[in-house]
Amino acid sequence: MILNKTSFFLAVLAGLFTTQVNAQTPKKFPTKTTKKVLADTLKKKNAADTTKGKELKSYADLLKKAKTANGLFKVHQVESDYYFEIPLKLMGKDFLVVNKISSVPLALNESGLNKGMNFENKVIRFSQNKLAKTIWVKTIVPQVESPEADAITRSVKDNFIGSVIESFKIEAYSPDSSAVVIKMNRVFDGTDKSFNDVFTDVGLGTAPKTALSAIEQIKSFPQNIVVRALLSTRVTEGQNSIPISMAVTTNVLLLPETPMKPRYADDRVGFFTTPRWYFSDTQHKMEKRELLTRWRMEPKAEDRARYLAGELVEPEKPIIFYIDPSTPPQWRQQIIAGVVDWQKAFEAAGFKNAIQAREVKDIADYDGDDIRYSEITYAASPKSNAMGPAVIDPRSGEILESDVIWWHNVMTSLQSWMRVQTGVIDEGARNNKFTDARMAHAIRFVSSHEVGHTLGLKHNMGASYSFPVDSLRSPSFTERMGGTASSIMDYARFNYVAQPEDKVTSITPKIGLYDKYAIAWGYRWLDVKDPHDEIPVLAKWIKDHENDPLYFYGEQQSSNVIDPRSQSEDLGDDAVKASRYGLLNLKRLIPQISTWAANPGEDYYQAGKLYMAAIFQWLTYAEHVTANIGGYYLEKPVAGDHKNAYTPVPKAMQIKALDYLKQEVMEVPDWLFNKDLLLKTFPIKDSPAGPYEYAPYNVRREFQYGVLYSLVSQERLLRMMEMEVLLGKDSVYTANELLKEVRETVFAKTQRGKTLSITDRMLQQNYVDVLLVSTDKMLEKITKTSLQDNKLKMQNQLQVCDFSNDGKSVVGAEEKSLRNIQVSSMSRTSDVAAAKRSELLQILTILEKNKGRGDDATKGHYLDLILRIRQSLRMN
Template sequence: MILNKTSLIALFILISAISINAQTSKKLPKVAAKKVTVKTPKKAEQDTTKKNTLKDYKSLLKNAKTLNGVFKVHQVETDYYFEIPLKLMDKDFLLVNKISSVPLAINEAGVNKGMNYENKVIRFHPNKLAKTVWVKTIVPQVESPAGDAITQSVKDNFVGSVIETFKIEAYSPDSSAVVIKVNKVFDGTEKSFNDVFTNIGLGTSPKTALSGIEHMKSFPGNVVVRSLLSTSVTEGQSTIAISVAVTTNLLLLPEKPMKPRFSDARVGYFTTPRWYFSDTQQKLETRELITKWKLEPKAADRARYLKGELVEPEKPIVYYVDPSTPRQWVPYIIEGIKDWQEAFEAAGFKNAIQAKEVTDTADFDGDDVRYSMVTYAASPKSNAMGPSVVDPRTGEILESDVIWWHNVMTSLQYWMRVQTGVIDPGARKNNFSVKQMGHAIRFVSSHEIGHTLGLKHNMGASAAYPVDSLRSKTYTAKMGGTAPSIMDYARFNYVAQPEDQVTNITPQIGVYDKYAIAWGYRWLDTEDPRKELEIQKEWIKAHQHDPLYHYGEQQSGLNVVDPRSQSEDLGDNSVKASEYGLKNLQRLVPQILDWAAEPGDSYYQAGKLYMATVWQWNTYADHVMSNIGGYYLESPVAGDGKKTYTPVPKEKQQEALNYLKRELFNLPQWLFNPELLSSTFAIKDTPVGPYEYGPYNLKREQQASLMYNLVNDERLLRLLEMESLHGKDKVYTVSQLLKEIRETIFKQTVSGKSLTLDQRMTQQNYVDALLVSSDKLMEKINKKAIKSLNTVKNNLPELCDLTPRAFQENAAVRGDELRNVYVNAMTRTSDVASAKRGELLKILTLLEKNKTRAGEETQNHYMDLILRIRQSLKIN
């Protein structure tokens, strides 16, 4: 197998290492070990010494091009100088680094223009004796009252760290500012301000001879520096040159920070941590501040606002659409942005959110933090995300961007064809109409803008709609879309049947979204966030038992605990929803060749559509399976009558297993249509070209992964947890589950009949799942992995997973994993080990008893299973 250079570098880059809105840099300061002897002269002598040893301001900047802004920026040929007023020393600046252009090699890995990869708060500090300016980075996470005794301790225990030093080249003529030369932190010489290649996962350093500053701009609130940084990456025998343009913003943070708003786990906002110290405490007060825009009524309108009138905010939220966006999609992206206006009206504001096109491109820079941008990335990546630049002192969103990868349209196309093609004639061809695709683009635009407003995924929203209501034309028209929140992954309405004539089948902003925006943005006339939180709790209390207002945190797709909060599920009953979905898939499969292969075309697109169909079948089984061993998770408060952990009812778990008996243990023949398979196998693109999956191979792969998931340790351990709490008579148990699986899968064996190829495959997959997981039970616990699992990283952006499962890479897609129910310590001493081994022994006895009762293929199959089990259990 030969990989080209582009593929090599794309594979080499670990895109998951990107930390957009990254944590504070961990680079240690460079401290000079030079001893300085200081003689204290008189004041007049100090001034003379300063003037004699420093350069003359006019001579230094004689031929300079000067820009005025937050401070002056001077360019003398290739040298750049900051003239920083002394009044700005020790003020908070936010250093924001963004990618401005990339080569093909890292474009393929999903690194693109507009990505914000490293932020930190810095302060310039004058060291007059050494005639230098130090740059300190701080983590503004602590606060204490000015008059408290503990405040001095806070200052001593949370100091900033020096990351850079600059020589003072000159003072301004009136001695009110210092001039420093800043080339080294922007041209790749030093990494203190910008360590791009580490942050995007390359782990290399810039080559200074091939790097440099392209230009600088200075504005009233920020300085913008654009640089070209070059490196090379070697993989095997190939070395790839990589040059990346980066834009660094130095943004002066507000002198008066925004009033923060405390979070509540029952409403889904991104957060930033804050610690409060005071003399009156008996323990440290820790809070999470929600990330939100500073949206306030104008002073003259506040009385009207408090009376309930809609007023315009003092400063609206404005998004610009990238001029490089294809013109036909611009109106739909703008509509997706403006859709949020209705939600802001629930918070008391009109004209609060606006979308604009860039009319003057000459002075417009999308990487300037003065502008929030929907950035269009020409890339094969199929995704989108909505990161924000946040003031870590308060959670204020200062600027937001949506990164919109061009190929996201391929994902939308597959979803619509697979999920709604049988009820929507417009979603049946390889190329949709502009209106059809534009409608889907509008939905993605709204979803991503929701992230830039501070909202997290609400994966529990879709469970609020009764499944049969999704088949109602009047209900869907009234409620809108597929869930009460567009922040769910409730893609398109796969429940509705052709005879239902449902037309409102796309996600829309719903009841929860309006409620969440009002909860986070409604202005309250108080300066105390603690008092605000008490009022906000009353808002939650008013809806605490209404499922339309429920927030369900995103979970890892590999370990779903609450089956109500799943990706891409619909309705309040996953079994019923999946059964409706299967009916539509049955209608779809015979149409694949007609929908995806025009006369004269190859069957490549048909093969890809078929793969998407198979994975949609897999998704339905996955949704159902999550009920088994599932808990309904809540974040209750005292007095609301809710329980934190409630096992999924026993009968619902039994219903889920019955579905799997029908669909998983006996794979549906209609899914492997001979006529379709005579023209194309299922196809998946890979870095080395398309892979065509043989149907027997595809069956084994699909069934094996689901079977392994069904009996994985986490699921069985959760069943044991509930048995220990409630008793085996009130909950679904491990022994019940394993017994029913065995009796179903080995039913033909008990009757002495020969097995078909598919029946042998099912038995092999089940035994293999037990064998592999039993062997893993004896592995040592990885304590580092546990620690990593329980580390909360609220400041990471929401990277949406907009790739259909059929085309995802094998690596697990990162979920937020903010809520983890830890059950797997010392698994090898739990009842899971004895249950699985006991099950293997029961199967072994059954096989030994029946090993000669059937045809040759079946006998060979039984002997193979017997040998595998004996070898695993070390039975002679």
């Protein structure tokens, strides 16, 4: 028996008392009688310690002044204290704690944190500790499954236990002893952070000030409890200390007793997923699967035979979105239309009336933070964006609730895109303010795109590649196929390819063939019990369309694009041709900017912003084209489909792309810098410090530099070398060919002894600096890192932008980037460093040979470049 500190002290004290009554008496051990007295004393003391502070109160006395709400379990409010009466039958059941932001101050609003966002969701279980008269709360990660009868299941239970995050004293039992009463204040009022740690999770890194935080309201419903609290803190930035208060709503949701039957993901169809590990006695290794995140879409039992016979039937439970009552009335019907547009996709899966959108009629009884409602939340914010997160049951991938977060200022982005991309062909998209009808039409497209995410769909950046460029100039094709791409999940904004004479009117993205196919693939109900039995059926559905580009899925990539077919903001199957059409429209647009964006009596601020948007569109075209150079067509082949995982972009296409860059970037076009417009306004870009006016020479230099740096980047050249090693230099476009062609273009006038203009000199300065900076960066000394540092780096790489295991989506990072293709290990010992240094030496030879030719500015320019190269290469 181990004594506690108090008992041990009493025991020692008792021993001293019995052995030191007479100081002259020799010390001796306690007698049997003394031992009995001591044991009785300790027994009484331990009993007192066990029950101290844990005496049960009378249910009637505890709650005699309570206001009680019935629901999932009873919630009792006694003045400012809140008690949960949890039935014992719910002990050990799975609950999902969902934390949502309900209101924020200006300081957080400006940073893009708004009402409707959820954070730190977790699965919990309540359990009773009868001996200690407490209720424990454990959090679990329900990622593991094994057959109950298998021997390995004992090990699974031991190796994947839940962690205790909270303990509550049992205040009382219900009169029939079927439930326990616990006081819950401290996990919601900011005292403890076990249920929500909002200030840490949003990146403030502070704790709530309990004196300034409190529970505002608790509601109880049949499947969930809703707790709203105001939490306050103070954030110090430099010399400033800023008070911050946020309202947070926490839902405690009882998860379904029987999880939805999962569906296993296939990388060739773009769904969000949640991981699942399977253990069994018969395995040779653990089975890893990714479960689709999707709604539970099942035919009613009485309709299943009709469904399997091919009839459209209504689902057991439709998906219903509610329109935030804060939404301006003029946008509501088009937002609703953007939701209902998905009904055609669900009909491809066999369901009618499967997805609906409704306005809220009874505002008094409506709470958008209640997890029973999926809401399109309208956030009054300067942020220009929208997002579609979902709350997931991680046991099965079931989407339990979704919220589209709609920031008010997303309309500024829509207006900018439409004016720049389609203003030339659509007179209604030219003014500083659109008509409500025009803006509502654009809002419908954004609504459909974000709802697609809430249905589980990832971006499909390869969908736009499925349309031939010239077909985007056809009124009949664009009307029949639905706008700009085969999927609304692409970022194929508006039709910048169509020319004024084409008379194309279907210029906005719509739900397309891929979307209907993906929803059918993910949602069509199959009458099987084991998800493994679905695999061959799902594979056949993919095989039926595997060579049709309209059904191609191209994952979203990072800024380092590898597959040029899957790019953001691009259109058509030929980036060079599409960009040239886009340039024709930009040439028409720029002379009109001051007319479109500055009415009589107005300043040119809006014109300057439109001008900057047009220049960024020019840069976007250059980036689309550049991605083809050193690019790979990436596939996810399976045995028998005769596809390759990696195919270099054809050499002819890469040369074609470089020709575009030589003409449109290395020779920055003068029409982009219209003198009449520049005398009225420079390009303007807003910032937290106010508008910045970008001078034209600065813009030319900065944007040209960025494209050149990307063109000869380490990653791009290494990818080209990988294909040279794999396929042979005669079969691919090589890095050396690229560098030689760029050098000869950049220094063509120098080789001919011509005097250089300021823009000629700018190009050479930019290119030499790109080579110097990128080479120095590649060869800089590598600092030592510990094994632990490397391990953490690898973990961070693997966890970026993924759905977490606890049933929530990561805010602001909705999906994985494309495959991790490693080409840059030990790059300082690769041929890239040698090739770039060789280029610098060859450029140095050209400069030395021509340093005395041209006017004074040209000669000074050559001497400056010679000095820079020699200093960088440490040459005398």
